[in-house]
Amino acid sequence: MSEKSYRDAIRDAMIEEMDRDANVLIMGEDIGVYEGTFRITAGMLKKYGPKRVIDTPIAEAGMAGTAVGMAMLGLRPIVEMMTMNFAIVAADQILNHAAKIRYFSGGQVDVPVVIRGPQGAGVQLSAQHSQTFESFYGHFPGLKVVAPATPADAKGMLKTAIRGRDPVIFLESAALYGMKGEVPDDADFTVPFGESRVVREGGDVTVVSYSRMMQLSLSAAQRLSKDENIECEVVDLRTLRPLDLEPAYTSVTKTHRCVVVQEQWKPFGAAAEIAASITENVFDELDAPVERVTGEDVPMPYARNLELLATPHEEQVMNAVKRVMYRE
Amino acid sequence: MSEKSYRDAIRDAMIEEMDRDANVLIMGEDIGVYEGTFRITAGMLKKYGPKRVIDTPIAEAGMAGTAVGMAMLGLRPIVEMMTMNFAIVAADQILNHAAKIRYFSGGQVDVPVVIRGPQGAGVQLSAQHSQTFESFYGHFPGLKVVAPATPADAKGMLKTAIRGRDPVIFLESAALYGMKGEVPDDADFTVPFGESRVVREGGDVTVVSYSRMMQLSLSAAQRLSKDENIECEVVDLRTLRPLDLEPAYTSVTKTHRCVVVQEQWKPFGAAAEIAASITENVFDELDAPVERVTGEDVPMPYARNLELLATPHEEQVMNAVKRVMYRE
């Protein structure tokens, strides 16, 4: 084990996989000469050369689409989106091509492409630059969609993504890049997709989330434990598609109460699927409706005070937990 | 009242609004000389001339984006997407521009653009051409998203869309184009957004849906009434954003059981939001978990038999209704 930042975990995963497999390459805007907006790819151009570390023009559809074509021919391209917001420009290439080619070709090709990049709010980037995309991508069969919350998961899941045979949308939390955590040193350490896990045990309320909101939920859980004597069980979904809610069902069977936390807008957001599925599956166990804690339903404003109001906070999670306990 | 097809209702709405307001114009691929793939705009080029009926190149982002610019300057463009599947190419212009400009400009501009077109499965168009987009657009604040199920609603809601001040995603069901219904003749007949309504009364189970699935639900309700003596109350949402679930809440308070029906893939689909919201709001009234009836979670296959298996059918709605009544 070594202590690593979430950023370095991602970086290490790419480097190790590039060392391991000559078919792995990375492409994106300003990842080479500029060394990456978040410096995740710093030094990689020098190490691997311009054929494997490709600076692209500003052309997200071009990046995603060419990567799909490379993947169909046996390469394992990683596309770094400068931020995932820009990937909307490539939506057709991802949703209508990457996700569907295996199917409409009758299974004749693999499409092992990883589309990764930071997302999320928090540094006043305003409406066009502050979004998260779990439900946006999670809706489409043919994709795998992951959103790790820890350095170890970031590394292990990115390796799984690179080694896989399907298109993976790898959603990184920009706000977590600096966060540190223990990461296994084993070069073959991978984390499978579709396995959620309990990251904190507790008997009172189940809190389900992923990515940065999982960290926020953990903090809220700690405060609730300390201040209110409420013990939350926190479930980290890690993967959005395929979605593994078994640990959540098991937990709710124990706690009978559930809160789902998501950064983005409530309507048609990821928490809706999670809440609806939990309710469908363990309805009789629920002593209260599943609560959703989400961002406000507005485009992200620039002003600091408004941005703070627009994004979920610990207090909201704490209040939701108390509400499902009828302890408001 | 006159009997009109859903297609003609849409056509009439456009013609009446173009006659009423010189700022209304329509643009799209092959809507003029070719007279429209679904012939909705047939004859309009001749009637209004090429400045108001604009044949565009194959450039969905260009169409949507230029329409947004026109709207910002006071025109009221209607963009016909040949099918809504192609609008994915314009996702950035719609989601990151149309939806957000009012907000990030601090309210300095209106963006009265209507983006309309057919969607849905049913005629073996396979994976890239058979999708529906309610949750895709419904997630984004700044948009209005509607999906009418009847000719009258199609006409009245399209007029509301054209006369409004915000971007509207107007989702038409290709499969309903030929369906006939009574439509008010009044040139000022409009149907407001954000008002769901009960289209069939019944005391046993509430069935919530919209667009073609509402028609499917109605048929299922009729069969259930006839064959099983079960009376469904059917709620037609009509608008997905803003989403009005009051009639559903009221209904569930009476029936204590609810089924939500949606054509598209289940994960992160529209039914998740609807089911989650209903559960949140009238949890104590529910005698069973809200059931979702949805399409299968696969890209749409071409083969007729597989396509039939992939899309929701009356029997599935009927079975879901029986399940929430514990009458399987």
Place this chain on the structure above:
Amino acid sequence: MAKQETESAAAVIDAVCAPDWTEILRQMILVRRFEEATEREFRRGKIGGYLHVYIGQEAVASGIISALRKGDILFTGYRDHAHALMLGSDPGRVMAELFGKSTGISKGKGGSMHLFDVEHGFYGGYGIVGGHLTLATGAAYALRYQGTDRITVCYFGDGAMNIGPFHEAMNMAGLWGHEGMAPIIFIIENNGYAMGTSVERHSALTDLAARVRAYDIPSEKVDGQDVFAVRGVAERVIRQVRENGTPYCIEAVTYRFSGHGAADILQPYRSKEEVEQHKHRDPIVILRNRLSELCGLKDDDVKRMEDAAAEEVARALKFAEESPQPEADELYRDVVAE
């Protein structure tokens, strides 16, 4: 350009009586009969979805594909039957695909717009106009990255040139070409129309070959009705692209004799006369006449080819008809790996 064309045409005529010209004629006739059959079967309800046939444009596919090597790969749009057949796909399996049968070339899951036959180098078959250009560009990069001298051929229509992904792909191909990493030939099937919108109405600059110069990609126009001309250009260009890993664009000026798709009955955007006039330049007739004039091809030879094509199409139809539908559990296969 004009000079180059003359020279290569001359070179081609030297080789005009080589046996593969007969093979090309055979293929073009087969494709024509196959397409006619699909139009009939569509009307009979045996084929669903959209159906876009290649009638009138055959030389654009055959002139290039016949010059490719095994290992070269091809991408195109939804008007894709000819490309599959000419690459060597089995007509029965192609027809079965159109019938939505389990024996179809894409297991009945893709249909007319999504033919795929990776074994023969055919990488699809795409329904979103212009969407596949980026894929093809990436595929070309991959071929070079892997150290091969295989090349990619990417077909698309005149109308596809106006959509964003076309632009992004072209610029990236131009850039990668500077590094010798873009062994790709872009082929504009300029049939004069994007559905019902003529080139003048959809392209600000109607010289389509000239448009791609904006990407530092060399280009030329060729008469797409004359398979000799297409093949001549193809041989020269393929050699160059294979050698240098640089992209090239060929604008093949052609015409579609049928409607845009099976639903395009009225065709209000063009006159019957216009269509008839173009039919005088039928690529099959042009090739046949040339072979008769220069190589003594007999009417009987042609008759034999026609009969063989009819038979092959009949066999394909029978195979398609008699093949079973996909099993229900195929629905869930091929969504993701495993």
Place this chain on the structure above:
Amino acid sequence: MAKQETESAAAVIDAVCAPDWTEILRQMILVRRFEEATEREFRRGKIGGYLHVYIGQEAVASGIISALRKGDILFTGYRDHAHALMLGSDPGRVMAELFGKSTGISKGKGGSMHLFDVEHGFYGGYGIVGGHLTLATGAAYALRYQGTDRITVCYFGDGAMNIGPFHEAMNMAGLWGHEGMAPIIFIIENNGYAMGTSVERHSALTDLAARVRAYDIPSEKVDGQDVFAVRGVAERVIRQVRENGTPYCIEAVTYRFSGHGAADILQPYRSKEEVEQHKHRDPIVILRNRLSELCGLKDDDVKRMEDAAAEEVARALKFAEESPQPEADELYRDVVAE
């Protein structure tokens, strides 16, 4: 082109001592001081988000904007402070926007990347590279549709030329121009880099003005450091675009003296020497020298302008600092109408 430029430059020099040149110098100095202040305030944490300043490129905005009429409108990307100020936006309100205050030009909701001032013809301020080109093209159509002779000016960077919406907008502008429905001037702010990617590394064809010929849009290059040259081209082109409703593209060759954004500290993509060399062609110095040489502009006059600019910026900062944050309920306003 060279000839035209000389001619118009001559015409400009005739008018060189007209009072508005002094006004242009005043504006450019103000913008420079304003931008320097934003860089400082960003480091002090008063400004959040991304901050992209216009230092070094001032002549590209002022040379064109000063030639516009009231009623003309402008779209640009995120590097937008100069455009707002030169169109007449109040520096205090612009600074307040950057500070995220309720008195900001976009109520504090847009920030640096989304300045808007419709009253002064400024239609934003967009953060997605190239996304606003389609909007500007549609806006130009609207102006003509409404029967006015107003025109649209659309600025974008060299890097924006590689994204799909650029292409779609350009082709549509070209087409609409054929009908006189595209009174729009596209202005490429070619500052040599898209972030850290130089033009040669992002554009297959590096002659950017030539690229837009693919859309049948006439274009020319101009020295973007020389406001006389820019203004000369602008006057001629504006007249023509206004009269004919046809699009035009100006490639202004310029250079950004600061980093791409406030976070671009290391600038590994260019050398200090390169930057220093370009600083010798500071557009403000070029204009000032010319005015001193030809019109007797005194150092004292410049000093007065500098002082006035410093004062105006100080006033703007004070206004921004003292303005209140937006009220909490602003969060929910302006999402949709009402």
